Amino acid sequence: MGYGTQMNAEIVSIGTELLLGQIVNTNAAYLAAELAALGVPVYHQTTVGDNLERAVEVLRQALSRADVVLITGGLGPTPDDITREVVARALGEELVFDEESAEQIRAFFAARGREATETNLRQAYLPASAQPIPNPLGTAPGVLAEKGGKIVVALPGVPPEMKQMWAETVKPYLQQTGRIETFLRSRTLRVVGLGESFVADRLGELLDSTNPTLATYAQRGEVTLRLTARAVSEEEAQTLLDELEQRIRERIGPYICGRDEEGLEYEVGRLLRATGWTIAVAESCTGGLIGHRLTAVPGSSDYFVGGIVAYSNEVKRRWLGVPEETLRRVGAVSEETARAMAQGVRERLQTDLGLACTGIAGPGGGTPEKPVGLVYVALAAPDEGRGECHRWRGSREDIKYRASQAALDLLRRYLAGRIEWRP
Numbered sequence: 001m002g003y004g005t006q007m008n009a010e011i012v013s014i015g016t017e018l019l020l021g022q023i024v025n026t027n028a029a030y031l032a033a034e035l036a037a038l039g040v041p042v043y044h045q046t047t048v049g050d051n052l053e054r055a056v057e058v059l060r061q062a063l064s065r066a067d068v069v070l071i072t073g074g075l076g077p078t079p080d081d082i083t084r085e086v087v088a089r090a091l092g093e094e095l096v097f098d099e100e101s102a103e104q105i106r107a108f109f110a111a112r113g114r115e116a117t118e119t120n121l122r123q124a125y126l127p128a129s130a131q132p133i134p135n136p137l138g139t140a141p142g143v144l145a146e147k148g149g150k151i152v153v154a155l156p157g158v159p160p161e162m163k164q165m166w167a168e169t170v171k172p173y174l175q176q177t178g179r180i181e182t183f184l185r186s187r188t189l190r191v192v193g194l195g196e197s198f199v200a201d202r203l204g205e206l207l208d209s210t211n212p213t214l215a216t217y218a219q220r221g222e223v224t225l226r227l228t229a230r231a232v233s234e235e236e237a238q239t240l241l242d243e244l245e246q247r248i249r250e251r252i253g254p255y256i257c258g259r260d261e262e263g264l265e266y267e268v269g270r271l272l273r274a275t276g277w278t279i280a281v282a283e284s285c286t287g288g289l290i291g292h293r294l295t296a297v298p299g300s301s302d303y304f305v306g307g308i309v310a311y312s313n314e315v316k317r318r319w320l321g322v323p324e325e326t327l328r329r330v331g332a333v334s335e336e337t338a339r340a341m342a343q344g345v346r347e348r349l350q351t352d353l354g355l356a357c358t359g360i361a362g363p364g365g366g367t368p369e370k371p372v373g374l375v376y377v378a379l380a381a382p383d384e385g386r387g388e389c390h391r392w393r394g395s396r397e398d399i400k401y402r403a404s405q406a407a408l409d410l411l412r413r414y415l416a417g418r419i420e421w422r423p
Contacts (some may be wrong), residue, residue, distance in 0.1 A: 006149075006181040007174075008041045010066035012058055014074040014083055015157060016049035026205045027072040027155075027162055034166060038174065039184040039230065040068065050080040052089075055403045059090040059150045063150050068174065072385030073157035075140040077119045083154050088127040091147055093124040101132045101141045108139050110164070120135060137161045145171065152178075182230050185237040189248065190224040190258035190408045196223045202251050212244045220398060222257070222264070222406035223370055256305035257412060264291040264408045272303035275350035279411070281307040282345035284332065284358040285375060310341060332359055333370050335387040336380035342387075346380045353414075354380035357407045359390075361399045372400055377407040379414055 011031050017023045025047065033044050043066065048058045062069045074083030088095050103114075110118040116139075123140045127134060133142025133153070135312035138161045143154035153170050155162045175181065191199055196218040200207060203225075203406035207214050214228035225248065229421075230242035249256060257264045272279060281290045291307040294300055308319055313332055316322040321344040322337055330336050338358050345355025359375030371393070378387040390408060392402050 006039070007067035007177070007179045008037050008043055008045070008069060008072060010044045010062040011042060011067040012047070012062055012069060012071045013047045013157075014050065014055055014071060014086070015047075016051075016080075018047050018073070019049050027157060027159060030159070030163065031070050031072070031166065034171065034397055035070075036184050036186065036228075038171070039180050039182045041184075045148075050074065050082055052082050052085060055082060055086045056089045059152075061108055063152070065091060067149070067179070068151045068153070069416055070170075071143075071154040072162055073150070074141065075123065075154060075156045077122050077139070081122075081140075082128070084123075084125055087130070087145065087154055088154055091129065091145060091152070093128040096128050098124050098126045098141075099134055101126065104134070104141065105139050106259070114369075127163055133165050135161055135165055136168070137164055142169070143172070164180045173313050180230055182229050183234050183237045185225045185234070185241060186229075187241045187245065187346065188257050188260050189227070189245065190196070190263055191223040191225060191252060191255050192221070192264060192405065192412075193255045194223065194252065199223050199252065199255075201223070202249075203248065205249060206244070206251075209244065212240045212245065214248075221402045239358060254413075254416070255392065257409065264405060264412060268294070268408050268412050268415070269297040269303065271412060275352075275415060277415075278303050278305050279353040280305045280345045280349035280351040281407075282341040282354065282355075282356040283307060283309050284311055284316070284341070285361045286357050286400050286403050286407070287311065289400055290357060292406050293404055293408065305349050306343055308348075316341060319349070331370070333360055333374060333376065335376045335378065335389060338376035338387050339380065339387045342378040342380035343385060352382060353411070355407055356380075357403050359399070359403055361396045363396060375399065375403045375406065377403065377410050379410050381414060 011028050013025055013028050018025050028045050035042050046058050048055045060215055071083055074081045102121055105120055106116045106126060126143055127145055130143045130145035131238050133144050135141050140156045142165050145152045147173050155165050196216050198237050199216055215226045217224045227241050227244050229237045231237035231240060257267045283290055288309050294304050308382050310320050311314040317324055322340040326336050326340060338356050341356035342354040356378045360372050361367050362372035373392040375390045376387055390406050
């Protein structure tokens with residue numbers, strides 16, 4: 001199938017704080033995803049500081065190679081907010097005072113019992129050919145200009161303001177241009193229990209697919225698969241994605257634990273609802289992270305009863321019933337202790353299942369026999385109990401998250417009836 005030429009985009013982020021690493025550039029990621037969903041490819045992203053000459057140079061370069069340039073940041077009232085002047089210079093225009101924007105700024109402050117100052121009203125100046133983009137959440141209007149077949153959009157750097165202005169004004173404007181000829185739709189599948197190289201081996205020639213495309217990404221505790229389809233209609237794009245997903249599931253279905261934004265805890269929640277079982281958790285090294293993830297799912301009160309964070313041996317013994325002899329003989333970080341914790345929390349909170357985790361998250365506390373990154377997870381069920389040993393490297397945060405992931409995956413595999421207990 002062939003496709004015609006359609007618009008492409010570039011994202012320019014303005015702000016010295018971005019270059020210094022003081023703020024993470026979530027705006028660019030959001031806009032790139034939104035443009036991709038529209039079928040508008042983004043070929044370049046550029047970040048430039050609050051320097052007028054450099055920012056003008058960046059914008060001119062962007063206009064030389066992109067049909068649409070989206071700018072975020074630099075629309076506030078202070079002297080380092082230079083975006084309006086940057087756009088005017090790049091387009092070869094003067095800044096002119098827009099009375100309608102000024103009235104909206106005045107009304108914003110009047111509603112709060114204040115009067116707009118001259119500094120605030122600097123935001124009402126726009127390039128001569130531009131129209132303002134209403135800002136329902138703030139004082140800085142956006143800028144929308146079309147000149148010589150190119151579109152320039154400037155939005156505030158404040159994420160909630162930027163997102164609402166994009167959704168209410170910019171996105172509909174681009175959709176009405178008639179220059180979006182294809183739909184680009186993506187889907188993400190989440191994989192646990194297989195490393196990226198093993199996933200690639202099992203998918204084989206599917207990774208060579210050109211439409212939809214398929215790519216693998218190693219994440220913390222899982223591998224994500226991104227499926228992307230291009231088509232002339234929404235329905236055709238979704239059909240292409242459905243067909244590729246089915247082929248993927250035929251090869252690695254038991255390891256797929258989630259889709260798009262719904263991770264492992266959502267899959268576990270679905271399985272718990274299907275069985276009608278309840279669960280409680282006992283956590284040591286994860287410090288409540290497993291319970292947090294389980295309760296992040298709306299409606300989790302249907303199956304999650306509660307948890308005990310048993311960080312000390314005394315709490316493990318007194319509140320979970322871990323035998324003193326077990327703690328003395330094999331220690332808190334052991335499969336026996338993890339299994340006793342799982343059974344203990346199951347009995348004390350009177351649930352169908354008990355899930356437990358104990359380990360050494362680091363950076364200290366390890367020994368040659370029990371190094372940092374050693375973690376045991378265990379499940380207690382009506383019919384049996386099982387435990388697993390894991391060893392990871394990484395930061396304290398990494399190890400804690402991987403431990404929660406391993407515990408939830410142990411639960412998922414049991415509930416799904418596809419238990420593949422590791423030796």
